[in-house]
Every structure is written in C-alpha cells, then in structure tokens.
Amino acid sequence: MTSYYVYAIQPANIEVPRDLYGFHPDALAKLCWRDLAAVVAPHFETDTLAPTPGRVQRHHEVVKRLSELGPVLPVRFGTILADCGTLSEALKRHAETLHADLERLAGKYEYGITVLWGDYLAGSDGSAGEPIEPQGENGRAYMLQRLGEYQREQRIKEIAESIKSEVESSLEPVAEEIKLQAMMRDDVPLRGSFLVPAEWSDAFETEFERLHENYKPLRMLLTGPWPPYSFVSEDYTSLPAHKVR
Amino acid sequence: MSGRATSERDITLVELLDRVVDNGVVLAGDITISVADIDLIYLGLRLVIRSPVITPAEDRPRTDESSEDAHDFILRVRDSAGEH
Numbered sequence: 001m002t003s004y005y006v007y008a009i010q011p012a013n014i015e016v017p018r019d020l021y022g023f024h025p026d027a028l029a030k031l032c033w034r035d036l037a038a039v040v041a042p043h044f045e046t047d048t049l050a051p052t053p054g055r056v057q058r059h060h061e062v063v064k065r066l067s068e069l070g071p072v073l074p075v076r077f078g079t080i081l082a083d084c085g086t087l088s089e090a091l092k093r094h095a096e097t098l099h100a101d102l103e104r105l106a107g108k109y110e111y112g113i114t115v116l117w118g119d120y121l122a123g124s125d126g127s128a129g130e131p132i133e134p135q136g137e138n139g140r141a142y143m144l145q146r147l148g149e150y151q152r153e154q155r156i157k158e159i160a161e162s163i164k165s166e167v168e169s170s171l172e173p174v175a176e177e178i179k180l181q182a183m184m185r186d187d188v189p190l191r192g193s194f195l196v197p198a199e200w201s202d203a204f205e206t207e208f209e210r211l212h213e214n215y216k217p218l219r220m221l222l223t224g225p226w227p228p229y230s231f232v233s234e235d236y237t238s239l240p241a242h243k244v245r
Numbered sequence: 246m247s248g249r250a251t252s253e254r255d256i257t258l259v260e261l262l263d264r265v266v267d268n269g270v271v272l273a274g275d276i277t278i279s280v281a282d283i284d285l286i287y288l289g290l291r292l293v294i295r296s297p298v299i300t301p302a303e304d305r306p307r308t309d310e311s312s313e314d315a316h317d318f319i320l321r322v323r324d325s326a327g328e329h
Contacts, residue, residue: 006272009270038272051262053258056258056261056262056265056266057261059265060264060265073269073270074264074265074269074270075269076267076269076270076271077266077269078266079270079271079272081273086273090272091272094272098270101270110264112260112263112264223260226264229264229265229268229269230268232268232269232270
C-alpha cells in the first residue's frame, strides 16, 4: 500500500502542473474528496523525515507555485498519510474548516517582520541601553545593582510594547490579520506575521518602509510575500503536532 | 502584487523553517520529523539576530540534499551565520 506525503490542500478543480515536483522522485498528483484536493507525492521512505534545506525548500516551492494558480492551504512539513483511504478520511473530517480557510485566505499572502534592537536602545535616551555595572561587594550595592537591572528590564519591555503598538497601528490598515509577539527573546523586541490581500501588497510594503525609516536605529526585517502558512485555522492544531526527536 | 519584497529581501532559511516546519495545516496527528534535539525556532531567531542579511545565491539550499541530516544542516547554517 502506498503512503502519501501531503504538500497542500486546494480546490479540486485546480489542476496540478505536470512539471511540478516536490522532493520525491514522482511528479505531484492530487487526491480528491468531493471538491477538496490534497496535492501529494507517493512516499516510500520509512525513516523519520528530517527537515533538510533541500526538502524544506522544495516543499515551500511547491506551495508557492500552487498559490500562483489559486487558493491553497500549506500543509505542515512532514505530513505523511498511510494510504488513500486515510487521506480521504482526513479531508472529510476537516472539510468544513478546510473550506472556510480556502475561502478566507484566497488571494491573500503573508508577510513576516522581525524587529531587532540594533543601536536603538543605546541611541534612544540611554536609560535602557547600558547594562548595570556592579558598584561594590556589600549587600546594599548588590541590591542596588539588582534594582537597576530590574528597572532596566522593565524599561526595555515598555519600549518593546510601544514598538508593538506602533507597528500594529501603522500596519493594521494594510493588513487583514496580524499576529505579533513582543519580547519573545531579550534581543528580539518584536516578531510578527501579517495577512495581506494581494492588492494591498504595495501599500503594505510602502507602510513598512515608512515605519522602518521612523525607527531607523532598529533593524526591521521584512520577508514575503509567503503563502499564508501562519494563518490557517488553529482548529487543526488541536491535534498533536510534531513528535520532535 | 509587486513581488518587490521577495526580489529585494529574498527569503532566509530561518523564515522558511519557521513557516514550513512549524506552521500550516495539520491534517493528522502522526507527523514525525527529526531535528536532532535542536529547537528550530530558537535557532532560527538566533540566526536572524546574527545574520539578517540576504542569503547569497550560492548559499541557498540545494535541492539534492536528501541524505543530509538536519543536524548537519543546522550546524552548517549556524557556521555560515557566524561569518557575517
């Protein structure tokens, strides 16, 4: 019995280009359940699938190419279903959510923004930029040092939250959905994903450039447009995801 | 759509990993991948911090690395990030 590696979900009436290959030797095909199609390749390996750069890149290129042909839902890397029946059952089980996502995400792309401090803290007002140096070895000096560190951390968090608010308010008019996370690491004040209708792309990129200019000492990195990886429904993710070994 | 962002800024491996490996539809609960005990997202962020520059064309992922282990890949990317 043949297993199938699943790259993406799309409407069944969209043809998969004959020259489209993933990282498998066979050309891609679609397996349909009613009006839903899974874009798949036969998968014969039994070993754990490692996310090598080649595989990850090919997976993405398949999804990207499909996104140029019509609505597409990227499927998470490593999704292998045991046989045709299991795949049909999965499509059937998730049909309602898949339909809703295909409709909601049609004609939309994702942009990613990562904000790095750069020289911003040192250049803003100086109050948050410099680590507190030890002032002595006695208890009072130690406590003062700890207090200083705490105040500095709080100040940095406040600045990160203010950047988050500014980014959100600036890009909200040119994005349909926004996912932002402030201070997920000390050195990354903000990461975000933005769902942008194709016709708003120019406006989004222009607004990003303006924002970047205003926060010049910060390093703001823009990637995209991507297929909407980060905006598929979370209903699917109630299932256990990767078993990371 | 302009496509300007793609042509000017390109796609980093980190952003690619973050999206392809950690996002997207989860059709079934039996996905199993090997990342050799390394937290991809943590690694990804560290790479972004150290190497926000565009991945040069010659360093972009090849498509013939089916035998390459993820751990080797991550170490290779980490090393190349250290050069910037």
